[in-house]
Amino acid sequence: MxxxxxxxxxxxxxxxxxxxxxxxxxxxxxxxxxxxxxxxxxxxxxxxxxxxxxxxxxxxxxxxxxxPERLLMFRVPWFDDKGEIQVNRGFRIEMNSAIGPYKGGLRFHPSVNLGILKFLAFEQVFKNSLTTLPMGGGKGGSDFDPKGKSDNEVMRFCQSFMTELQRHIGPDTDVPAGDIGVGGREIGFLFGQYKRLRNEFTGVLTGKGLNWGGSLIRPEATGYGCVYFAEEMLKTVKQTLEGKVCLVSGSGNVSQYTIEKLLDLGAKPIACSDSNGIIHDPAGIDREKLAYILDLKNTKRGRISDYAEKFKTAKYIPVDPKLDHNPLWDIKADCAFPSATQNEINAKDAKNLIKNGCKVVSEGANMPSTLEATNLFLEAGVLYGPAKAANAGGVATSGLEMAQNSARLAWTREEVDHRLHNIMIAIHKNCFETAEKYGKPGxxxxxxxxxxxxxxxxxxxxxxxx
Known part of the structure; x- marks a missing residue:
């Protein structure tokens, strides 16, 4: 007892x-x-x-x-291009709706299971609360892997997935978005099937195409917001990102636009990665190189190793699963933007970052640092932006997309970016002042x-x- x-x-x-x-x-x-x-x-x-x-x-x-207020789990049968039947699992965790409809992404990745989705949904509840917008928290997805699948296979899977999910979502109930493995292509297929089944054109998903209800800045929002948050942390010690050398993990949506915004603010990104390996480019990833990464990942769906073949200033470091640390976090830099996946920074990685003089960690991925790594950053006085605050820009702009859909309006790029920037400033102010109020300054x-x-x-x- x-x-x-x-x-x-x-x-x-x-x-x-x-x-x-x-x-x-x-x-x-x-x-x-x-x-x-x-x-x-x-x-x-x-x-x-x-x-x-x-x-x-x-x-x-x-x-x-x-x-969770509600936990949904269902089978997703679909035909591959050979005409063979495949069966995956689908999930939706509707965690908390105290302040608004459930809001959170869909993840398509072989690692997806209930534990990972519950952690993501739980984090989403607090993240959405911080955005200042009226959104509850949820998360979902499937153990389906879009990598190596044809567009037709992805479409058939998405249509089968949405055939079940559509019973449980709606613009005032639960509004999913994208996450790992769910980009513009997948959102399009999912939205098309929802509209077909429900005969409704509503803002039931965010991350939509600009021609059919999407918002400018939404693809860039998580990366931009993460950099805006780092900028706010640096202001507290009277510094800026100008001239700072930065490490960015991952090479997907969050990483790409983190690099873009770092360039906008005068920083020098020198690294990115994918599940196969790491690119270290001491000369810096400039706009020409970033354009190559966008084409490589978003159009050709290639591997980051191709970057080193294209640009001779870069060194490629293949992933070694036997290592007890990630070599990316042992590169000397001023700032780190972990933007790949959960628990990508362990205690040894954190020690390497601190040893090499890293002063800022702004998390673009969800829970990318282990508890031990987080504690090491805090003890060392690193300016540490936890994911639920630093990467809230994505869901904040999803909220702005919902607002535009409800009003049947489309705001300009400048207006959405301005609202996003102000939301990130407000999030940092809330976190900073709350920490002081409850006796944990900084x-x-x-x-x-x-x-x-x-x-x-x-x-x-x-x-x-x-």
Whole structure:
């Protein structure tokens, strides 16, 4: 029996309460290590807020916020180009709708499972709260791998996936977007099938094409926002990105536009990667080289190793799965923008970054740093922007796309970028001031978690036991 239930009506101390909820989450969700990690990182940082707000304990807000409101799992049968039947799993986690309709991406990747999607949905709840926009949190996807598939195979899969998902989503219910493996092509196929089945032209997905309800800046938003957040962190120490040497992992959508915005602000990106290897270009990735990466990845769907063959200033480092660290994070630089996937920076990587003088880490991917790495960054005084704050620009601009769809309007590129920039400034201000208010100055992890949580918790209290 837990301490908080030994005496009727007793309220546990915040630390005891957090430990009890963590134990409960691990017991109820065995083998979902990514979900455990995300919950632990958030809950432990909420202790100062729980000390000031015991009503969150008595109303069991943490038990409720760590449990999905709805969890959907379904089979996705489809024909490949040989006429053979393939079967994948589809998922949608509708995590929390206290402040708005569920909002979050779809991920198509072989690694997709319930634990990964729960961690992503849980993070999404707090991230969406920070954006200042009325959006709840959700996430979904499939273990389908679009790599190596023809356009027709991807279309048939997307149509089968949406045939089931369409029962559960809508512009005022749940609005999915893209994520790893789901870009403009996939969103197009998904939207077409939704419209065909429902006979509705609504803003049910974000990341749409500009000709059919999409928003300018949406493809660029996560990368741009991540750089804007780094810019705000540097302002607190009276510095800018001008002349800073930067590492960017990944070479997909987030990485591409992180590099573009770094160039806009006078920084020098020197690295990017994919699942096969790393490009280190000491001369810098300029606009000509970035254009090559965009064509290579978005049109030719090639591998980043081709970059080293095209540009002789670059060195290609193939991935070695036996290594206990990522060589990308052992390149000397001022700033790091992890933009590939979860847990790509471990403790050894963090130590290498710190040793080589890295002063800024702004996370473009979702939970790219392990708990140990995060703690090392904070202890070393690195300006550390956690994912739920630093990469919120993507979902923020999805929210702006939803607003344009609802009003049947299309804003200019400059207006959307201006709104995005202001949202990222507001997110940083909220995180920075919340960290100071709760006795953790400079700790943007605490600031982001508490800042996002308070809005959700108060909304849940207002709406009763639902």
């Amino acid at each position: 837990s301490l908080s239930t030994m005496i009727p009506g007793a309220i546990a101390t915040p630390r005891t309460y957090v430990n009890e909820v963590l134990a409960l989450v691990k017991a109820k969700n065995p083998a979902e290590k990514e979900f455990h990690q995300a919950v632990q990182e958030v809950l432990e940082s909420l202790i100062p807020a729980l000390e000031r707000h015991p009503e969150y304990i008595s109303h069991k807000i943490l038990e409720r916020v760590t449990e 700790n943007l992890v605490v600031g982001a978690n508490i800042g996002g949580f308070l809005k959700i918790a108060d909304s849940m209290l207002d709406q009763g036991l639902v």
